[in-house]
Amino acid sequence: MDIRQLKHFVALSETLHFGRASEACHISSSALSRSIKQLEDTLGVALFERDNRTVTLTREGEKFQAYARDALSQWDMIRHTLLEDASQLHGEISMYCSVTASYSFLHDILRRFRSRFPGIEIKLHTGEPGPAVSRVINGDEDVSIAARPDHLPASLAFKSTGLSPLYFIAPVDDPVLNPLVEQEVNAIDWRKVPMILPEKDLARRRVDQWFSNKGIKPNIYAQVAGNEAIVSMVSLGFGIGVVPKIVLDNSPLADRVKVLSVTPTLAAYDVGVCVLKKKLKNPLIEAFWSQLDTDT
Incomplete structure (x- = not known):
């Protein structure tokens, strides 16, 4: 199956910038533009509104974004289920944390994880700590390093690291x-x-x-x-x-x-890792989640 167009769409929907999205997808901006146009032609609707300065999702694009993210997640799950006897997991996990957390709490976690699962790639995004939990809930990231909220949403799983x-x-x-x-x-x-x-x-x-x-x-x-x-x-x-x-x-x-x-x-802040409970069915995320028990 060729799921590249879905990956191209998700990258552009998250960055809303052809240059950054094409760089993330390792293709040229013109190739990305063609891929998005082919997808729009197949669906029969415009997914983006674009001019010389801005790129925004249409209403149809916002609906398709949820589908595309879920489809890619389902694809990863079925692919790794079919290859469960393989000696090594392959794929990528998107992660968000603050800059400070990236070289404190996260450093040891990733060092151990990398040695155990070298075939899993981590896409790390950094920024202010405030949006860490919401980015997971909204589906922008698979996992986040965050301070545990006073009231943890029922949809989230949280593991404390310190x-x-x-x-x-x-x-x-x-x-x-x-x-x-x-x-x-x-x-x-x-x-x-x-x-x-x-x-x-x-x-x-x-x-x-x-x-x-x-x-x-x-x-x-x-x-x-x-x-x-x-x-x-x-x-x-x-x-x-x-x-x-x-x-x-x-x-x-x-x-x-x-x-x-x-x-x-x-x-005190209870700093840890949070993930949507439903995503723990993904073998990649489950592997990351399980190894936290041996780190803490």
Whole structure:
């Protein structure tokens, strides 16, 4: 069976960019364009709207995207079921994680997995940690390294790989900020302390709850998308920040900030791997999932 057109379509539907999609598919942009046109001719509908600047999915394209992803997943499952007696699994798994997680938690996982299943290719996408869970739920990735949500969706399976405390951090030596926080912890007037907080997601919810429990409206100086940027701004003396320990441990600016002994402490991140339960039927993903038991 020739499933290349489905792979070409999925690549373009995810990137919405002919150059990046053709590079991912290892073909030229013109060849990709021809493949998509042939698929559209076969279906009798336009899957993309495109002009000189943008590429977007049509309504029909959005419907076909769900089918194409499922068809490719089913193809992988039946192919490996038919070849279950083969000595080695082959194929690819798409994965998402933050940049920090890629060289901390993920490093050892992939090192061991690679040695056991060299025929399985990992397509790694990195970005901010916030969308990690939603990218799995939406079908954009097979697996993600993520902080366990307070309420895990029923459709998801989650395996913990370790805990990462959430820290309040301050600049090491700042004449303005240090007098505000270098006193007995219960005496700190948090209404006067400028805060640099995550824009949203799990860490922000926990910080907001922390201030709410104290009956305090935080003095927010900045709301930042990336944890690494929070460390940077704190090191420059813009305010007090909140970041996971994993970020601080791997930051080149770690020696320019200090951890504050704040009470009560924030609940730690439970960092782990998440996957849709239905995808565990895929032999490739099941192999990755099973080997996590030997890593932790």
